[in-house]
Structures are given as C-alpha cells and as structure tokens.
Amino acid sequence: MRNTFFLLGLLLCTFVATAQPKGFKPVANLAQFQQTLQKNTSAQQSIQSDFVQTKHLSMLADKITSKGKFYYRKEDKVRIEYTTPFQYLVVMNGGQMMVKDEQKTSRINTRGSKTMQSVNRIMLDCMRGTVFSNPDFKVTAYENAGSYLLSLSPANDGVKKLFKQIDIFLTRTNLDVDRLTMTEQGGDFTDMAFSHTQHNIALNDALFKVK
C-alpha cells in the first residue's frame, strides 16, 4: 500500500459497523489483492506527496481547509507538514514523535501509551502493506472500476475511543492512496486528498529528526 497514513492526535469515536459503501462491491479475490498490495508496498523506499485536508463540520454545514506535504521513508519514518493556513509539524521516527506548532515543540515517546502505539502501528502497517494483519482494526476491502477502498473499523477498546471509521481509497492502476477519510461519531469527518505523489526519491535524514 502506497502513500497511506493516519492522522495523529486525539480522536473521539466508537466503533460502528459499516454497510457496503455506495458504488463499491467487496473485492472479488481478497487473497490476491492482499498479495499485490504487500508486494507493491514493500518495493517502496520512500514517498513524498502534497495533501489538502478538509474538515467537514456536518451540523454547521461548513468546512475548514488546510494544505501541506507528506513524507514517508522505510521502515518507520513519517513527516506530516502543514503549510497553509497555519504551520504545524508532526514527525514520527521509530517510537518517538515530535509535534511542533508556532509556540511550542513537544516530544512524545509513543511506547508509553498503548493507544499511541496502535496509531503508530496502523500508520506504518499501511505503509508496509501489512494492514490486514493489524489486530487493532477490522479491515474490509471493496472495489469498483477505478479504485479500491479499505474500510477500517477499530477492534480494541483503546482505539475504539479514538475512531469510528477510516476509509482509504487507492487508485486501481498503481495502488497509490489518493484519499483518506476519517469519520467521527457525531458525523463530522476529515478528508485528505493527495496529489503530486513521488516514489523512491532521496529524503534527507533531517526531515525525520525528532530531537
């Protein structure tokens, strides 16, 4: 699985089983799909992409949009950098995480929290194509003519408090993630759309520094 990641931070939600998404049907040959996904993903050394994030506030019929850049380097390095309309940075490197806003830089050892470890793990599982073996989520795969959809529902209590559902949309041609939707219990959801994705380019160590 390419260019896949999860939003970090605190999230409210409980698990809700999902009906079949509109316009999609269950993947015909799941085992083959999983194999292809893992093969493609394991070949990825690095990913760089632009993103547009839109937070939809359902009750207000309104949205908040921001933009930034995403970086991944094998095996466990992720950088999510918001550039517009605010500066905000999240870097994950191994079990360490750094969060930086305009006022403060915080460093977190994710190994101290099972929930943080779950969030860390699912993100990296998506990068490595091993999401189907993650015990913290139930993964259901769907397809249509142009895309695959992986629908993730939390399976453990800690993660259930954070997420209702995460949907990952992959292009059928090259299994690039072009959209990620995270849904909260109250109906609000955050959408991330990716573009200008580049694979296997050299990414400097400095991008993933947490100290």
Added chain:
Amino acid sequence: MMRFLRLSSLLAIIWLSGCSSPYKGLTWIEHRQPEVGMEHYYRYRPDFSKELYRAQVNGGFLFKKYHLSGILLFKKTDTSRRVVFTNEMGFAFFDFGWDSSDRFTLHQIIPQMQKRAVLSTLRKDLELLLGVGFEKNKLETLHNETAMFYKYPYASGSAYYIEDTAANTTLTRIEQGARKPVVTIYPFWKDAAELRSLPDSFIVIHHKANFTITAKQINSAEGE
C-alpha cells in the same frame, strides 16, 4: 513593642492596598437608561458570519504545564452562534453553541476537558467575547480619567467593557470579576472601522488560574 506595632501597621497597609478594587474609584455616569444600554449591547455583540483563528492554550496546575493548539471556528447562522475548537488534524476539542435567546448548548467536548471548572471557564471566556448573556436594561456606565467602563451583571460578579477615551472609544479590554478582574480579554483590530466584527486577534488572561488563550485570525486554505 512600638517596632512591632509599626511593622504590623505597615503590613496592614500593604495588605489592604493589595485588596483594593480597581473599580472603586470610578465615577458613575448613568444608571440603566434603556436606550444607552441597547446601543452598547449591540455595539459589543460582534456581527460576523464566520471567522477562523489559529489558537493556543497554555496553562499550568501545580507542577504540571499544558499546551493545546488548534483552529478556533466562530460561525453565526440565522438561529445560533457556534464556536468549535479543533486540533490541526481536524479532531474537535469542543463545540459550543448559543441560540437566538443566548441559551447555551454543549454539543461536544473531549473527556479530558469535561470538567465543570474547565467547561465553565471556556464558556465564560467565549460569552464575554461574543457579548452573550447580558440583559440590555442592566447596563451601568462608569468612567475614570482615561476610560469608560460599561458594566453588566455577569456570573458571580460583573463584566466590564472598557473603552479608552483617548483612543476614540476603542474597546481596549474586557474584564470579568467581582472586586478584581478574574479574567481579562485584550481584543485587537487592525482597522478601527471593523470594531463591530470579531477582533483580528485576542488574548485571554486568567489571573488566578494560570491559564491563557492567544488567537489570531487566519483564512481557510480553500480556493488557494
């Protein structure tokens, strides 16, 4: 004995001066004139449709410090005013609303913030900024040499909207408290003509609770 009495007197004077109210020496101009109250009431109820702020909350309790950052959305509809605070990745910390009669509704709050003191503090800060919850006919107007004080009964004390008379009636701060301010809000507008809208930036300082909020307007990245 005499030295002890002098020292005690000095300490008493110092203590008493620290206890004196900053509102004590104000001159009372008017009392509950409905037309003045109505004009002022609408002057400091901001007129807006939607504003976004980049906000940070900093505080400390005993030996523990905390820091939250995120996006603060103010939205006004035909029937309500809403304030939503989310983190940068879209997760909502809280979602507050007030209907057309200024009745408060808690739409959402994370468990870590769902404590009565936290909820009450945040609600009051936003109500002061939005000019919510005041009775139009309860306004009292006072002044000193440099400022006008528009006073409403609020919570367990009063809310004061303070205008600098030298700066052509610009709202320089909002205070809330009984004898002394418990909280002070400093609003800033780049353009004085925009005083009826939400400020371009603001700072909220809690004097007893070691807790501040800073916020600066931003524009959503839509359409960029």
